[in-house]
Amino acid sequence: MTNGARDENVTLEALCRGDVRTCARLLTRIERGEEAVIPLLQALYRAGGNGRVIGVTGPPGAGKSSLISCLIGAWRRRGLRVAVLAIDPSSPFTGGAVLGDRLRMVEHGCDDGVFIRSMASRGQLGGLARAAGDALTVLEAMPWDVILVETVGVGQNETDIMRHAAVVVLLQTPLGGDEVQAVKAGIIEIGDVYVVNKSDHPAADRTCRQLREMIARGSRLRPDRDWQPPVIKTQAHLGVGVAELVDAIDGCFAHQNADPEAARRYMSDRARHRIGEILRDRLDRRLRSGDEGWLEGSIEPVVSREKDPYTVVAEMLSRL
């Protein structure tokens, strides 16, 4: 056994035991895109798959973090251990970020059964989704019963991350005015459970109605999907509606499990997505690496216009 492999085993065991510090350090290395962690991630993937992965997304200010805090409380009362991956955008100008999600989960700050990790999107092309996917690989190999991933519900990156989750909770607030924000963001298709938070607002009922109409239209477009996403009203600051939301999430999992065909479809969708993500990421890294040996012989004909780039790419793909 090599040193590397032995250390890998130690880390693997530590993670399987639920060692938070090992997990935290590994997540840092994943965020930095260190190639050296890949063998470990491979082992973790094979060992993993524990825990339910639930995505929570919605526009800024919708109350995601407060609602997650309530959900954590509800699951903790049932004795479940919860991990949270909270993703916030980085500043496109400086790369810095203020990660403020943890602040709304303050009541779980001293609970050993809760792990919270903030992650900055770091603005990498696709890199965020890759890092988040790897982070989930780590968390899924650990003894967490529930793994929550939270993103700001805007942009392709965030939508991509939600494809790692078995159940996606899409949060809305009635404060957005006439139009439901999800429509603007173009993420209406991805929700399994819809939540209208701040439901004491006078416009809450209208927002619920709009969502139900949209869901009805959506299900006509996707007859393969027999799950009818419910719309739940909550007031996160009072804990109102949280029990209903937990039930709805459970219901969605039960629905998936009851239909082995659907479950398989979800699992293969997720695997396909993950493969594609890693493929794009590896390709991207190679293209940006400056090491163009693997493109040997392909560049020159394109420069001289003997060949067009489409032909070259088609040749490469056929070799794959």
Place this chain on the structure above:
Amino acid sequence: MSAGQGKKVIVSMIGLDGHTTGGEIVARILRDAGIEVVYLGCNQTPEMIVRAAIQEDVDLIGISSHASNYGQIVSLVELLKRNGAEDVPVVCGGNVPKHQARLLIEKGVAAVFPPGSGADSIIRFVLGNARGATAGLCVNGEGIA
């Protein structure tokens, strides 16, 4: 790419201190220097801050203090030590009287920034003193936790 790239720090108030302005300004300054800031806000106990530091794997902890509760900052330093995280420096900013600042430094606080400190001096200190590359993960023979 900014100097702070890849550095991650906590900015927090401690104990019952409810004054958020200073902490928010510092969080912004550090963000604008390219640093990732986990902002914990108010009502954080030393125990919670230590847990956050470990889970978030941060390189430095900044405490904004406007409530004369220095004992809690000392507890934080001690608690980090007890949890094997003494390599995460604690920096404090706020209206800390001079003799208290001296006392905090004696107890292991890395620096105390009084009101009126410039952004440059804060950033320079954070970048110069934040924990280095994350050692300690047992992968491929690099460092053992």
Place this chain on the structure above:
Amino acid sequence: MMKRATDYGYAIKPVYTPEDIAELDYRRDLGEPGAFPYTRGYHPEGYRSRMWTQRMTAGLGTSRDANLVLKKYREMGQRGGMCVISDRVFSSCIDVDHPLGRREAGVLGWPGCSLLEFEELMEDIPLTGQSITLLGSCAPTTLRLAYVVALAEKRGDDLSKIHGSVLESPFENYFGQTDVQPFDLNLKLFLDASEYVIRNRIRMRAAIISQHFQESGGNNAQALALEMAMLKELCTLLVTERGLDFDDVATLPYELVSIGTRFFEEIAKVRALRRMWARLAREHFKAKKEKSCHLLIAAHTSGRTMTYQQPLNNIVRCAIQTLAGAIVGATAIDNATLDNAHAEPSPLAARMSLNTQHIVAYETGAADVVDPLAGSYFVEALTDEVEREAYAILARIEEMGGMIAALDRGVVQDMLREEAAKRFREIDTGERLVVGVNHLVMPPEEEFEIPVQELPPGDSEGIARRMEEWKKTRDLPLVAARLSRLHTDAGKGDRFNLMPAIIDAVKAYATAGEIFGVIRMARGLSYDPFNMIECPFALQ
């Protein structure tokens, strides 16, 4: 390059002439002192009829410690009113024997977690004949009021003879002065206390104030706009939800305005404030009484401007600000002074603060004439300008549906954050000069060290132990019964006034943590906001 602009960013010209106030109509825009729109003040005689209340803040260590300080202040000549600030424990409505409370009891103010503490604070000090001001945060508003009511009853004082201010608005939570209780609970209890005061004709004022907003970095125009937005929202709620008459509601609010060193702008701000409130009261709320157009305005010399470096300079700043407060006709003035950036006021700082007020009041002649800067081209132009800018901000807030709606969207918080960051940047880059900080800087070792007032370590634990022991000596079945009633009442919806049940619980010596704990439980929250302790009573 030094910036020559108002704090809200408008360029200042080298000279002002009649053209700058060409639009000014004396009767319409200013009026005589004592006449609508009250730009020049509410009293025709100004300070000749009544000098401003000169007060210094007390509160550090035990209640008995604070009592001694208050008595000392009275000896020093502070007779018009007393002002006590709460510690962070009482401000959070937990008890001093709470695991977090015991670390900070009495550290930053008065640990007033039960009626016992208030009785000790007020020993040998009259409740009447002076204004009683208890500062802290919004959450303990109902408790502070209940203490006053309960002690007055015990002493046989006529409640209608007591005046002062113990109520604070729930908006401070958003202005960098956070307490741990949720906004909706704070709002509900603030309205309860306000309604109780108004219906029972108790002359207790509510701080609906812009001070914290400005001390946290907001500018003058924003402070005016938010002051109007807060007043409008809270007065509307009291009229529509609590069924009160506006002319009664108008006796409730007072504004504590933060006065900085930009002398003329500060004076313009307060003049504009009087005019804006008068118009809001008359035109929007249709005030029937002339008195409803008067907003009680107290001034606080700005803690934000007091520097850590070269603290003696702060005496000069405080004097300039106090003079502005006097020129503008503030009803009461309290000072942030030389050690503000270091600790709670030391006896030396308190003495300097009182001296400063007396120098301004009796040596400068500023108190002899009402609104002496009226008619100044510069000051009148500034008054109009800050008012215009404030109305523009107010319009944006109104468009969103008012103050609470704007807070829900995070707009006000963002506004404050941006402004605070800008203020920091201006000093950081030297656009604004601050002596001792970025101008005429002195090496730290040459600095004069001022005396600093602190609570000796261990005293907090002593305060905590005392409460722990004392709690057991109470009539526990009575406490439990009163708390049970409160718990039941708290489940009756937001409009059901909890003041009577809170007063009863306070009289039975139920504590801040216990009273808030059971109210929280009735609202589906945890007994302890920090989730560290459980409710020790079995509620029926």
